Amino acid sequence: MNAVLAGRTAAVTGGGRGIGAAIAAALAGAGATVAVIDQDAEGAKRTADGLGGVAVAADLTDAEQAERAVQDVVDALGAPDVFVNNAGILRAGDLTTSPVDDWDAQFAVNTRAAYLSVRAASRHMRERAAGGSIVVVTSNCADTPRMDLGAYCASKAATDMMARCLALELAGEGIRVNTLCPGSCDTELQREQWRRLGIGPERQIAGDPAKFRTGIPMGRLTTPEDVADLAVVLASDATRFVTGQSWHVDGGQTLS
Numbered sequence: 001m002n003a004v005l006a007g008r009t010a011a012v013t014g015g016g017r018g019i020g021a022a023i024a025a026a027l028a029g030a031g032a033t034v035a036v037i038d039q040d041a042e043g044a045k046r047t048a049d050g051l052g053g054v055a056v057a058a059d060l061t062d063a064e065q066a067e068r069a070v071q072d073v074v075d076a077l078g079a080p081d082v083f084v085n086n087a088g089i090l091r092a093g094d095l096t097t098s099p100v101d102d103w104d105a106q107f108a109v110n111t112r113a114a115y116l117s118v119r120a121a122s123r124h125m126r127e128r129a130a131g132g133s134i135v136v137v138t139s140n141c142a143d144t145p146r147m148d149l150g151a152y153c154a155s156k157a158a159t160d161m162m163a164r165c166l167a168l169e170l171a172g173e174g175i176r177v178n179t180l181c182p183g184s185c186d187t188e189l190q191r192e193q194w195r196r197l198g199i200g201p202e203r204q205i206a207g208d209p210a211k212f213r214t215g216i217p218m219g220r221l222t223t224p225e226d227v228a229d230l231a232v233v234l235a236s237d238a239t240r241f242v243t244g245q246s247w248h249v250d251g252g253q254t255l256s
């Protein structure tokens with residue numbers, strides 16, 4: 001990809017592995033200097049070291065740690081031009097029998113940590129008064145009901161709406177906020193879901209009428225790079241007049 005982010009700074013939460021690590025690499029590949037925030041200190045360091053970036057360890061569900069993590073990024077790189085909220089967890093299970101803890105844990109990371117992270121980042125971006133781009137990774141099931149993923153869907157739907165409201169609040173200051181909604185991607189998060197449900201990638205691609213899943217029309221899983229490439233576009237000036245929108249990267253998985 002061209003150096004469309006040359007001279008820019010970016011931060012990626014949950015960049016220690018999976019989709020976040022791919023996004024960090026793609027942003028760096030497009031010329032940005034990248035900070036990686038993750039509760040997994042080693043993962044954050046591994047990704048950041050590979051990109052000549054900055055690593056910050058924090059549990060982003062904690063308000064103080066989230067504030068501190070973003071402050072550390074600002075101290076190292078200045079207020080970021082690009083902030084990608086990507087950290088997330090999934091605990092598959094149905095709504096009636098899953099432990100309440102699973103609901104709380106998914107809302108703590110997918111919704112609360114997302115709010116705390118973009119809240120802190122947008123304040124610094126506002127103070128700097130030079131615009132910017134916030135990308136919030138949700139999921140293609142933020143707007144499509146899924147069996148066995150009720151709490152996850154709800155946590156991502158809430159975050160999607162939070163991001164759209166934030167887009168409205170920040171539009172006048174040239175700070176854009178868009179959501180990136182991946183489909184099933186072969187990462188540790190997804191593999192844990194497959195283990196819990198006793199299925200695998202083939203079932204995901206083919207679909208499962210018993211679970212009202214349509215499969216993936218384009219015939220393969222999403223790759224982290226599919227998501228990362230769109231993150232670069234949303235971070236760049238190519239989308240300078242685009243805000244408050246949801247972008248699905250799922251090979252048609254949620255077309256019907």
Ligand SMILES: NC(=O)c1ccc[n+]([C@@H]2O[C@H](COP(=O)([O-])OP(=O)(O)OC[C@H]3O[C@@H](n4cnc5c(N)ncnc54)[C@H](O)[C@@H]3O)[C@@H](O)[C@H]2O)c1
Nearest residue numbers: 014016017018019039059060087088139182184185187189
């Ligand atoms: N993999 C998929 O199929 C898929 C599909 C749709 C959406 N997503 C979303 O994409 C994002 C990335 O998912 P992934 O598949 O790469 O997951 P992953 O489990 O591979 O990576 C998630 C990263 O987030 C970090 N993290 C988790 N909780 C954190 C916390 N409290 N504070 C700081 N860091 C934390 C983890 O340490 C990890 O490095 C998530 O928001 C996920 O919901 C994934």
